[in-house]
Amino acid sequence: MPSQNDDVHRPSRQRANTSAFPFAWRRGRAENVPTPAPPAVSPPLQFEALIEALTSQAVPSLTVARSLAAALGTVGTHSPPPRLSTLHPILFKLCSPESPPPLQTAGYDILTAFLEANGPSMVSTADRLSCLSLFVDAPWSQELWESRSRALAALTDSGSQTLGMETQILRMLESWIERAFDGLAHTRPDTSHEERLERQRSVESLTSLLINLVRKPEFVSRLTEDDTAGVLHLWERLLDRALSMSGDFALSPPSSPLIEPQSSKAVSPQKLSSHRRHHSSTSVPKLSLVKHPADIMVDAYLTYLSERLVALAPTYLTSILPLLFRSLAFYSTPLPRISLQAITPPPHQHSLEQRISDLLGKLVAGPYASQCKILLKRHFFPCSQDLHVSIQTSRGALRTLRMSLRRVLEGRLARGYIARVSSNEYSPAGVPTQLALERGLMERAWAKDEGAGWDLIRFANVLARAARKWISQEHETSPLEVAAPREDVLNEIASIVKDNIQAMDERGEGEDVDDEEVEAIGRITRELVVYIRSLKTPDGGLVPISLNRPEGSSPFLSAIANILAQDLRTTPLFPVLPAIILSVADHLPDRDLSQLLVNMADRQLLSPTSLSWLDDWSAILTMPNLFSPNRYTARQHAMGHLESVWEFVKDIPAYRKPLANLVFDVWKHHSIDELEDQTALVAWNLLADEAVLRLVEKHADDPSTEECEANETFCEEILEFLLSVAHEQRQDDDDDAASILTVESAAISPPLIISPANTAAASPILSRMTSEYPIPPQKEALPSVMSLLSSLTSGMPSRSQSKPRRSTNDMLPPVETPSPVLAAVDIPSTSTNPRSVGAVIALVSVFSQLVFTPLAQSRCSLWHARRVFQHLVDLISSAGCVRARLTTLQFLMRLRVDRDHRLYFAKDEYDKDGHIASLAALIGRAEAGPNTVEDFMRDEDIRRARPRVPQERDGRRPSRGRGGPRMDASRSRSRVPTRVLSLPVIKLRPREQMWSMPEVLLFSVSASDVSSEGMTSYDPACPGPSESVLQSSLYLSKIVDIIETEKEWEILSYVLCHLPAQLANKHLFCGPRSKLVVAKLLGTFCKMLLDNSFARQVERWPENINARDAQGLAFHTLTVLISYKRCFESVQPLNQLVEVFLHGLSLQPSTQRCCLHALSLSSFELQASMTKNLPRIMEKLSQIMSNSTMAVHIIDFLAIVGSQRSLYVNFTENDYKMVFTIALKYLEQHNRNDGSSSMSWALSQHLRIMSYYIVYVWFLAVDMPDRHRHVSFIVRQLLLANGGKGDVDAPTEVAFDWLARYTYASADPRPAKSTLDEIVMNPNLQGKGSEPAISEKTWILGNSVVTIRALARRGWIEVLSRRASGLTKFLVRAENVPMVPLGDVDPDLVSISAMLMMDREDDGDDGAGDESTEEMNGNGNPSVDDVKDALSKTALSSPNTPRPDPITGYVWSRSAPSQRRKEVAVDPSYFALQLSAYPDKGPAGRGRLVKDKSKLASFFRTFDRMPVIDTHKVGVMYVAPGQEHETEILRNTHGSPAYTRFLEGLGRLIYLRGQVDVYDGGLDPDIDGEYAYAWWDDIGQILFHTATLMPTGEDPNCTSKKAHIGNDYVRIVWNDSGKPYKFDTLSTQFQFVNIVIEPHSRGAIAAFSNNLHEHEYFKVTVQRAPGMVEFTPVGDFKLISAANLPQLVRQISLLSDWFVTVWQSTERDTKREEIVTNWRSRLNAIQRFRDQMVAADPIPEPDDSLASQQRLRDFTTAY
DSSP states (O other), rough: HHHHGGGGGOOOOOOOOOOOOOOOOOOSSSSOOOOOOOOOOOOOHHHHHHHHHHHHHOOOOOHHHHHHHHHHHHTTSSSSSOOOHHHHHHHHHHSTTOOHHHHHHHHHHHHHHHHHHOOOGGGGGHHHHHTTTTTTTOOOOOOTTHHHHHHHHHHTTTTOOOOOTTHHHHHHHHHHHHHHHHHHHHOOTTTTTTHHHHHHHHHHHHHHHHHHHHHHHHHHTTTTTHHHHHHHHHHHHHHHHHHHHHHHSSSSSOOOBBBBOOOOOOOHHHHTTTTTTTTTTOOSSSSGOOHHHHHHHHHHHHHHHHTTTSOGGGGGGGHHHHHHHHHHHHHHOOOOOOSOOOOOOOOTTTTHHHHHHHHHHHHHHHHHHHHHHHHHHHHOOOSSSSSSHHHHHHHHHHHHHHHHHHHHHHHHHHHHHHHHHHHOOTTSOOOOOOOOOOOOHHHHHHHHHHOOOSSHHHHHHEEEEEEEEEETTTOOSSOOOOOOTTHHHHHHHHHHHHHHHHHHSSSOTTTOOOOOHHHHHHHHHHHHHHHHHBBOOOOOOOOOOSSSOOOOOOHHHHHHHHHHOTTTOOOOOTTTHHHHHHHTGGGGGGHHHHHHHHHHHTTTOTTTOOTTHHHHHHHTTTTTTTTGGGGHHHHHHHHHHHHHHHHTTTTOOHHHHHHHHHHHHHTTTTTGGGGSSSSGGGHHHHHHHHHHHHHHHHHHHOOHHHHHTTTTSSHHHHHHHHHHHTOOOTTTTTHHHHHHOOOOOOOOOOOOOOTTTTTGSSSSSHHHHHHHHHHOOOSSSHHHHHHHHHHHHSSTTTTTTOOOOOHHHHHHHOOOSOHHHHHHHOOOOOOOOHHHEEEEEEEHHHHHHHHHHHGGHHHHHHHHHHHHHHHHHHHHHHHHHHHHHHHHHHHHHTTEEEEOOOOEEEEETTTTHHHHHHHHHTTTTSSSOOSSGGGGSSSHHHHTTTSSSSSSSTTTTOOGGGOOOOOOOOOEEEEEEOOOSSSSSOOOOOOOOOSSSSSSOOOOTTTOOOSSSOOOOOOOOOOOOOBBOHHHHHHHHHHHHHHOOOOHHHHHHHHHHHHHHHTGGGGGGGGGHHHHHHHHHOOOOOOHTTTTTTTOOOOOOTOOOOHHHHHHHHHHHHHHGGGGGGGOOOSHHHHHHHHHHHHHHHSOOOHHHHHHHHHHHHHOOOOOHHHHHHHHHHHHHHTTTTTTGGGHHHHHHHHHHHHGGGGGGTHHHHHHHHHHHHHHHHHHHHHTTOOOSSOOOOHHHHHHHHHHHHHHHHHHHHHHHHHHHHHHHHHHHHHHTTTTTTSSSSSHHHHHHHHHHHHSSSOOOOOOOOOHHHHHHHHHGGGSSSSSSEEEEEEEEEEEEEEEEESTTTTTEEEEEETEEEEEEEEEOOTTSSOOOOTSSOOHHHHHHHHHHHTTOOOOOSSSOOOOGGGSTTTTTOOHHHHHHHHHHHHHSSSOOOOOOOTTTTOOESSSOOGGGGGGOOOOHHHHTTTTTTTSOOOOOOOOOOOOGGGGHHHHHHHTTTTTSSSEEEEEEEEETTTHHHHHHHTTTOOHHHHHHHHHHHOOEOTTTTOOSSSSTOOHHHHOEEEEEEESSSSSEEEEEETTTOTTTTTTTTTHHHHTTTTEEEEEEOOOOOSOTTSSSSSOOOOOEEEEEESSSSOOOGGGOOOEEESSEEEEEEEETTTTOOOOOTTOEEEEEEHHHHHHHHHHHHHHHHHHHHHHTTTTTOOOOOOOHHHHHHHHHHHHHHHHHHHHHHHHHHHHHHHHHHHOOOOOGGG
């Protein structure tokens, strides 16, 4: 504003000053005319005299004060200025509030003159702060305000010198402005015109001063948030008062009202009276200079915003926008019709309106457009403020929206016009001609600030809600009058609609109209016409509306009339306008209504978007016999359209409620028979949605549930209706099974076996439905409707939060012809879904919407959800029919919770691993896959394994769960002629099969597999009752009741197959009440199974199924209950649980297998109970071991029990023999395998290896003093296994050798390096020569090679015995060679040192020094110093082994002998056996001396590289949350805390560099890291290729890691991804076995938490390659505690690696190849070497000749 700033230096003139500092002139009043300058005197004398005079006077002189002010103005020209401290007494005296105003004015003039004359450099900050106290807070004064303002401006140097004074100056200016404005806002009758003008000038000047201050960056930079907020609050207060004043405040003459084009709206004359003048005119009388306070404040506010808006934070928009909205409403004028013609602003438009509009346009299109839109929508609605303020704000917000929409509409019209013109303006040659387009038209077509989000569609909902809110405003409860204040708001909304209609009219031909825009207009108009229906004329009549003459008694009615008066034959609003007009039909004249009906008849009204849809649906739904059998096609289409309409309108309460009420009223009067059709499920789902929405609306304003709690059932009518229908008893339900099969003698064709791939046959219910009525094709007359339905079902509505369900066509695939089986039994062509099923489905939908949508955030929704859940649980047993009960179970059995106990409905994740399907296959409800050992057995073998089981099932066909074909049509199969019984047996016929796997559900759940936002199963922070906690204990109690008393096999079988998977979700049953019910569940199972009463109450058994099958399923649930051991207060239930598993070993093979797996798990989890019952279990195993199908499971069990010493601590000799008998009997079976057995070769090989393994493990379990007692028994059994022949096979030879090693000692199979060995064998201490041995000889003794070396040390001998089972080393000293002690000549220092340090183990290198022997004493023998030096080097030669890790503890480096973890004992017999020829079957001989020493070195080198125990390598991978690809999995360098604890228990951390005893699995410390986890015992070693321990380096593909882990046969996968781990995630050809560990409850977010409760139990599953039999004790899955998890997984990985090795070497069980173990390889090497030596040096046959006796007696030939 340069022109305004120039006014500072201009002479005074009488006009409204808008400059920054308007204080250089004064008005032309006599008392204010500046006095003439005093006579010229000496300046020093003048200053001194004036200051002295003012200081000494008690009452200062006004004349002297003014003279001092004039004199100070000339300071600096004649003399130096006085100090400001000299003037302080004078200033404080003059400016005191007690001084008269003239003196105060003079005081402020003195301060102004001093500051202006001396400049800012002469005044310090302290002086300024001192002077600031002169400006006291005083009322506004007409004489004082200007001088005080000038002084403040001089003190701050025009805002440049305000350091430290910013807040005080702002508060001072705020007070001055408000006090000056008070006189304008509250004008008294006696207020003079001059005072009003002066106050007006004061306000303008002070606001200009404030604005100038905020222009200064240095001033603004020192402001606080409170300062800025204070200034904004000042503007808010001032504008609120100004805009609340009436328009007749100004004294200018009123002007005539202006009418908006094509509208009868009259603008208020009072408002326009201040707008007719031009704001800059100065030729009018003084009276016209008086402005409306709003003009002053709005102009100043806009100027302030122009300076500060860019720097203000967006949070201040909440206070800025409402003021701008009110200002715009205050100055708003009618807008012209939308057109492409260039229209300048109307002449009556106020300049401030244009400025406000421009500023709002920049805001809503600027960087804060999103926030502005939110605030804009918020102010559409009435607020709690004064009604006038609320109306004014809403009008301004709506006008802002309207102008933004108009710009978009004008741009759209311009672009359309340009497109039409450019397409037509072409020359005959095809060249475009010159387009004569205005520049303004082009700018409007592609405006820079046109926002993409400014269209009516986006604002339709909020505008409709705003209109509804304004109409329902409670300020006026009486019948509304025409032209009420709120009509201004509604008229603005109607004008927005009218603008869009006008834009539609302006469009050219061929330009399509957006259907959504049409619907948006209709949505808003529907709400607006509601207001019309409430209007009354003065005499109480209806307000008439004429569509022929669209004029009304108010601007709003005129606007509405214009909107409704569209030609229905041409308007694009036809889809919405007729229904709107019909809603006000009682306001229309008869002629208009008649024309409306004619136009509607010309258009189609049968689609869901029809104008008369409610009336049409009323006629359709009440159509007689609509649900009769002969109206299937009509009913199907009707329900299909009903579903489409409901999905379209349920988010619009004005449409939804009438439709729902209509359906509800019709459904209440329907009979039971009419509702027995699946198509009727559409109506049930509709009622469910409506019930939920009603509950939400009921508690929208009143969230209390006290009224609902007083009712025992539901507080909503629809829910009460659904519950009553769900309990309806069908009279024919008890007889429907008997009616299925009526005549036995009827000739029926053989039963049709339906392929499992047929989806329609997957569920017998659906199969029967689809066969009754073929589904006709969709009509082609309404393709848009069906496509609309398809698009609607792809997303979730925003308000109802309910997911659109699959249509009937989706749930029922078309069937061209009925099934022959169903046709044979003459099924009637009526619906087969009972009425109660539909009611249950509706209740399920209600519960799912309340829990699995954002509605769950409401406490009321959760309360009602709990009530619905209680009734659903009750319906499990009390529903009207079996199918309704089953439907309830299908929903409840799929409820799960995540790690945070949040409830969700499992759909895609349900039975992802096939656990439920495998159980269902056992009873013929699913196809059995080749995953069990039974699949490799013939039916005869299975029956042969059952002699100990009561023969209740003999003679029946094989179970469909064992590979037999599925027989879904069980009803027809029973018609096959059967043998005639001698005695008549009365037996109820079985029901039709109602479920099978995979299931097809009749219902769908909103937000499946998504955790609820409010409902949980347990709240650790609040253990007591809560609305957000589901009563899972109530549901579990109902399950217990079913187990105890259920008579329906369909219900009981469903529970038994699905309950284990649900119980595995342990977080679902976490509460204290659930624990009590779990204990009751366990007791019920145990009692009924032990007394053989389980499932005996079932009345109708299907063919080939009986109670024994149900009992077999029960054991799977009991297996899961092991993980609930903390729920039991005593050990008695756990003991009983183990006894039940022991009892199950007497049942059928599938049950035996399950019980063996459970007992294997109990070996870890229930050790006390297992210890008590283990001898009985072993005895039972010896009885059932003849069943070859159980062999691998028995062997697995024995291997696991053998690894837990606490289990057999009380074993007797007979108990151990029972174990050896079981293992050795399997060896006998394997050796006698003549091909008659159907067991696979790979499995047979695995059993043989594991049988020897069991013998070894359990033999080591026997205390060493007692081992020799078992040798005779084991040897006999081994010989019997070899057929009692003298020659035994190689594994048996190995076993004999192994027994000889461990019977009399528990020493390691390989010697470890020791300090004794280092000292004795040290070449530096050998004297002359560096070789430790001076002579060496080797003998072959049976299956052993013995080497004896005489060492250079006096009396020391080294003995090495190489056998198949290991290498034994003895380092002995012959006492016959005396040891020379210290003090004698040539003492034996080495032997003495060795004796002192012989118990120390050596971890050093092989050599302790490289010094030459010549450095010793002259005679070549070591001196005392030599021995000390060698010993010190030995002690210091240990490598730099890293310190133990703080997490994993001890780090094993170099050697890792098992003696460190066990007690070692050696019997004298051990030494003799190691040097004997045992197990050579010949007589004891002298052995064979190896004379050809040339072959010894190569033999020793090869033989010593062979491992003395079996080695295994297993991969370990960690899958972090969300990971699925192998690269990101392999790149993990750490895992969760639970994973780390698992690794600690899985193995021992070893240091790979320099490792000599532990198998390293091919790891290179330089490439694969220096650490690894390993586990070992006396039999085997396992090296775990742990991906998180191996460095990734710079290889993005982790090639090195994959080279090891990808080649492992077995991989352990810790899956924290929250997703199922795919078997082929790691791409490798060695894809055999994955042991997957994952949480029992999903939820990857908590994977890295260290909450032990979340990681107390884990779920273990074993993934196997296709075609591989089940060989692990895991079964489908197992839950095991974190403490026992490492031991179980280690055992499984060991068993798996053995089996996969066999399976791979036999080329996937297709080739008969024998597996050679490490021990057997060593035996073969010894035997080959012996054979070579015998062939090279044959021994003559013994005889009685002298030569023979000579050879016998001459020991030099053999030794």
